Amino acid sequence: MHPTSSNSANGSTRKSPAGGRVRVIREGVASYLPDIDPEETSEWLDSFDEMLTREGPGRARYLMLRLLERAGERHVAIPALTSTDYVNTIPTENEPWFPGDEEVERRYRAYIRWNAAIMVHRAQRPGIGVGGHISTYASSSALYEVGFNHFFRGKDHPGGGDQIFIQGHASPGVYARAFLEGRLTEDQMDGFRQEYSHGGPGAGLSSYPHPRLMPDFWEFPTVSMGLGPMNAIYQARFNHYLHDRGLKDTSDQHVWAFLGDGEMDEPESRGLIQVAANEGLDNLTFVINCNLQRLDGPVRGNGKIIQELESFFRGAGWNVIKVVWGREWDALLQADRDGALVNLMNTTPDGDYQTYKANDGAYVREHFFGRDPRTKELVKGLSDSEVWNLKRGGHDYRKIYAAYAAAMAHKGQPTVILAKTIKGYGLGKHFEARNATHQMKKMTLDDLKAFRDLQRIPITDAELEANPYLPPYYTPGKDAPEIQYMLDRRRQLGGYLPERRTMSKPLALPGDEAYRSVRKGSGKQPVATTMAFVRLMKELLRDKEIGKRIVPIIPDEARTFGMDSWFPSLKIYNRNGQLYTSVDAELMLAYKESSVGQILHEGINEAGSTSSFTAVGTSYATHGEPMIPLYIFYSMFGFQRTGDGLWAAADQMARGFVLGATAGRTTLTGEGLQHNDGHSLLLASTNPACVAYDPAFSFEIAHIVRDGMRRMYGGGLSQGGYQEALPGTDPESHSAHHEFGGEDIFYYITLYNEPYVQPAEPENLDVQGLLKGIYRYKQGGAGDLRANILVAGVTMPDGLRAQEMLAEEWGVQADVYSVTSWGELRKEALAKEIAKLRHPDQDPGQPYITELLSQAQGPFVAASDWIRAVPDQIRQWVPGEYITLGTDGFGFSDTRPAARRVFNVDAASIVVAALQGLAAQGKIAPATAAEAARRYAIDDVNAAPKAAPGTEGGDA
Numbered sequence: 024m025h026p027t028s029s030n031s032a033n034g035s036t037r038k039s040p041a042g043g044r045v046r047v048i049r050e051g052v053a054s055y056l057p058d059i060d061p062e063e064t065s066e067w068l069d070s071f072d073e074m075l076t077r078e079g080p081g082r083a084r085y086l087m088l089r090l091l092e093r094a095g096e097r098h099v100a101i102p103a104l105t106s107t108d109y110v111n112t113i114p115t116e117n118e119p120w121f122p123g124d125e126e127v128e129r130r131y132r133a134y135i136r137w138n139a140a141i142m143v144h145r146a147q148r149p150g151i152g153v154g155g156h157i158s159t160y161a162s163s164s165a166l167y168e169v170g171f172n173h174f175f176r177g178k179d180h181p182g183g184g185d186q187i188f189i190q191g192h193a194s195p196g197v198y199a200r201a202f203l204e205g206r207l208t209e210d211q212m213d214g215f216r217q218e219y220s221h222g223g224p225g226a227g228l229s230s231y232p233h234p235r236l237m238p239d240f241w242e243f244p245t246v247s248m249g250l251g252p253m254n255a256i257y258q259a260r261f262n263h264y265l266h267d268r269g270l271k272d273t274s275d276q277h278v279w280a281f282l283g284d285g286e287m288d289e290p291e292s293r294g295l296i297q298v299a300a301n302e303g304l305d306n307l308t309f310v311i312n313c314n315l316q317r318l319d320g321p322v323r324g325n326g327k328i329i330q331e332l333e334s335f336f337r338g339a340g341w342n343v344i345k346v347v348w349g350r351e352w353d354a355l356l357q358a359d360r361d362g363a364l365v366n367l368m369n370t371t372p373d374g375d376y377q378t379y380k381a382n383d384g385a386y387v388r389e390h391f392f393g394r395d396p397r398t399k400e401l402v403k404g405l406s407d408s409e410v411w412n413l414k415r416g417g418h419d420y421r422k423i424y425a426a427y428a429a430a431m432a433h434k435g436q437p438t439v440i441l442a443k444t445i446k447g448y449g450l451g452k453h454f455e456a457r458n459a460t461h462q463m464k465k466m467t468l469d470d471l472k473a474f475r476d477l478q479r480i481p482i483t484d485a486e487l488e489a490n491p492y493l494p495p496y497y498t499p500g501k502d503a504p505e506i507q508y509m510l511d512r513r514r515q516l517g518g519y520l521p522e523r524r525t526m527s528k529p530l531a532l533p534g535d536e537a538y539r540s541v542r543k544g545s546g547k548q549p550v551a552t553t554m555a556f557v558r559l560m561k562e563l564l565r566d567k568e569i570g571k572r573i574v575p576i577i578p579d580e581a582r583t584f585g586m587d588s589w590f591p592s593l594k595i596y597n598r599n600g601q602l603y604t605s606v607d608a609e610l611m612l613a614y615k616e617s618s619v620g621q622i623l624h625e626g627i628n629e630a631g632s633t634s635s636f637t638a639v640g641t642s643y644a645t646h647g648e649p650m651i652p653l654y655i656f657y658s659m660f661g662f663q664r665t666g667d668g669l670w671a672a673a674d675q676m677a678r679g680f681v682l683g684a685t686a687g688r689t690t691l692t693g694e695g696l697q698h699n700d701g702h703s704l705l706l707a708s709t710n711p712a713c714v715a716y717d718p719a720f721s722f723e724i725a726h727i728v729r730d731g732m733r734r735m736y737g738g739g740l741s742q743g744g745y746q747e748a749l750p751g752t753d754p755e756s757h758s759a760h761h762e763f764g765g766e767d768i769f770y771y772i773t774l775y776n777e778p779y780v781q782p783a784e785p786e787n788l789d790v791q792g793l794l795k796g797i798y799r800y801k802q803g804g805a806g807d808l809r810a811n812i813l814v815a816g817v818t819m820p821d822g823l824r825a826q827e828m829l830a831e832e833w834g835v836q837a838d839v840y841s842v843t844s845w846g847e848l849r850k851e852a853l854a855k856e857i858a859k860l861r862h863p864d865q866d867p868g869q870p871y872i873t874e875l876l877s878q879a880q881g882p883f884v885a886a887s888d889w890i891r892a893v894p895d896q897i898r899q900w901v902p903g904e905y906i907t908l909g910t911d912g913f914g915f916s917d918t919r920p921a922a923r924r925v926f927n928v929d930a931a932s933i934v935v936a937a938l939q940g941l942a943a944q945g946k947i948a949p950a951t952a953a954e955a956a957r958r959y960a961i962d963d964v965n966a967a968p969k970a971a972p973g974t975e976g977g978d979a
């Protein structure tokens with residue numbers, strides 16, 4: 024190693040060869056300040072060296088840390104340390120007074136602990152056996168209870184209430200609290216994880232926080248690990264957005280996210296924490312339950328998860344509060360004069376901490392304190408049971424309270440609280456800190472008795488022995504002082520939590536005028552559907568009622584989609600406004616950031632954009648302010664990358680528009696394999712809340728958007744009403760309980776970048792058919808030899824060309840249908856089939872697609888820019904010969920015509936397929952199809968036509 028750098032890396036200083044400047048490196052951070060008084064510097068260094076020799080590194084470390092602390096207090100800007108000792112961040116003497124009655128709170132917390140575990144245990148009764156988790160809540164009970172008793176504000180609070188993201192596996196504790204509060208009955212508790220069979224749909228309790236399944240109770244779905252942290256960050260940011268734009272005062276609302284330490288392994292959990300720091304989200308607190316375990320075993324057996332997370336979050340710019348030790352340690356730490364105990368704490372790996380808690384006091388004495396004679400001495404006066412009773416900070420009300428209070432008081436940064444706990448705490452020897460504890464759902468009779476004793480639950484041995492499958496729940500009744508106290512706390516804080524409310528009213532939606540120009544088409548000018556959509560939105564953004572509620576969410580692709588024109592008018596939201604002069608400030612379309620901006624420009628960040636979509640799209644419930652997200656992405660990077668986030672959005676009943684721009688596998692062929700999307704519609708079709716459309720023309724977009732607005736924001740229901748056949752999607756059952764009405768769906772609309780002339784809306788357009796998924800766009804001429812071309816999206820021009828070629832060259836008259844949604848057609852048909860299966864003696868009628876095509880003559884050829892599985896969604900209901908063409912396989916870079924030839928979705932290929940269909944029906948000779956295939960050379964990419972000049976396109 025170079026001598027200079029090795030010295031620097033050690034933290035010493037040295038004159039640079041250039042002279043004059045001294046290079047100081049600390050923690051890899053260089054400073055190039057000139058040494059204006061070298062003599063003074065050297066005095067300081069000498070005295071440091073001298074002290075180090077005299078007193079040793081321990082003292083030197085202490086003094087250095089004190090100096091850093093003082094420097095910080097005096098606002099000397101130096102790089103922060105990213106990690107501190109393995110002790111509580113808040114010194115005991117700085118803890119605030121705990122305002123609650125600890126004894127009373129402890130008592131009902133024990134009841135909650137009991138009922139949570141018993142609920143899961145009872146769900147394992149013979150004939151049910153649906154499982155559940157008890158160790159997660161056991162470890163985090165105090166973390167939640169301090170929140171519920173002192174911090175979390177309910178919906179009736181004048182500030183509007185807080186948003187609490189609850190760790191999914193802790194749900195039993197939340198139900199147990201609601202049971203004590205009288206919000207849930209014993210019968211409902213026994214319906215845990217039996218959402219249909221126990222008393223009918225919706226009468227049981229969902230396994231985890233699922234708003235869709237318990238729409239008056241849960242607000243935020245969290246159980247897919249990693250989504251909670253992201254969604255909480257964007258919820259907090261969206262709260263600011265609403266406030267800054269003057270739509271709602273959210274200044275007194277706080278977002279709390281409870282997370283597992285294992286959950287912090289997820290890239291989603293960590294990947295966006297810088298957003299919270301950059302935005303200065305001091306309305307956000309993460310509470311990470313560090314029980315040192317995940318599902319299979321330790322989180323960081325060889326390391327220390329709390330230390331790791333401290334550095335990580337601090338480095339990202341968060342305020343970090345560690346709650347490591349309970350009050351029992353205070354005296355020991357006080358007596359630890361030479362830092363031996365802190366040293367032990369610092370150097371003991373998590374795996375050992377876990378093992379200690381699976382043993383006993385004697386074991387801890389020997390294997391922890393016994394490692395250093397000084398610490399051994401420290402606990403000499405303590406009995407084994409007192410050593411055992413040295414608790415972890417995350418179980419100590421006062422320590423937790425101090426941390427929460429500090430988090431609420433902290434300004435300018437988000438806070439993370441790292442609380443050390445024991446997994447399975449209080450559940451007894453078989454559970455506490457055991458590797459298998461996460462999966463244990465049942466307690467033995469002995470476990471139950473020990474647990475009862477520890478929690479001091481007034482239930483007798485005889486009651487437990489009567490039926491070990493059904494140990495009784497416990498509540499002292501609503502008049503008991505504990506319950507009165509508990510209810511009073513919630514009253515003071517604004518009502519029960521969690522609670523989901525929908526206070527919104529349907530919006531007054533724009534009329535015909537807003538949609539008119541887009542329905543008129545583009546005249547002679549070729550225009551891509553993406554542009555048509557942007558144009559339509561421009562009209563809607565002008566609307567007095569809904570304009571301000573539209574929230575464009577863009578992950579750095581605005582220019583690609585032609586939305587940069589919105590920058591100067593709508594502006595990009597930034598809490599800090601624009602503190603610089605934009606390089607293009609002089610231009611019409613300057614990049615404009617503003618604290619009242621309307622656009623959420625998320626950077627290259629589809630995950631965060633999906634979280635934004637969720638927060639914005641659920642504002643109608645969370646905030647009682649319906650907002651309309653337009654989340655536009657590069658379609659390949661939508662469902663494929665963030666499908667799980669969109670699934671959670673569906674659970675949370677987000678409403679809004681998701682736009683898969685640059686859709687299709689052959690449209691932006693310059694971009695190649697990773698960009699060419701031929702399957703997002705199929706992925707979208709797997710999300711039951713997603714209504715997906717693939718429009719070909721701008722007037723189709725107008726009708727689709729208008730109907731979407733009506734169904735999602737105008738209190739209307741789908742015309743078909745077929746969603747009720749699928750569990751969890753019945754619009755009637757969901758909208759019935761609130762005035763907002765409408766359906767808990769979101770729209771996915773695919774948009775293309777390929778320009779072609781957008782025709783004016785035909786007269787007598789079959790709007791109902793268009794919305795249901797198919798209508799006849801262009802009838803063929805008269806003639807006996809007939810075929811049917813079903814095309815979608817960008818393939819429409821090829822379908823129309825094929826219609827001409829068939830007529831002119833082969834004497835075949837074809838009708839062209841525009842299929843706006845294969846998925847919606849399938850849903851409708853499925854609903855009919857389900858009805859038929861359930862009631863074979865009743866006739867639900869034919870599926871719409873069958874009915875529509877029943878009069879059609881000749882074969883059906885489906886062609887689109889999607890893989891064949893997309894049109895194959897309706898195969899069994901197409902009445903006749905059905906040939907599907909599609910873009911199966913990987914996309915690649917080439918011209919559009921070349922790509923369409925390779926995939927055989929171009930006009931010539933459609934013609935051949937139609938002739939083949941006719942041959943299969945015996946209407947023409949098979950040789951005719953073969954002749955056509957040869958004539959067009961559909962197996963030869965170089966025989967494909969050239970792209971029309973000006974419409975080649977292909978990159979984005």
Ligand SMILES: Cc1ncc(C[n+]2csc(CCOP(=O)(O)OP(=O)(O)O)c2C)c(N)n1
Nearest residue numbers: 159246247248283284285286312316317318
């Ligand atoms: C994305 C995802 N992957 C896996 C799981 C399955 N899972 C449920 S709980 C769990 C362990 C959780 O550990 P931790 O976050 O430490 O929570 P604890 O129960 O210890 O509080 C796992 C892996 C999940 N729910 N979500």
Ligand SMILES: [Mg+2]
Nearest residue numbers: 284285316317
């Ligand atoms: Mg854990």
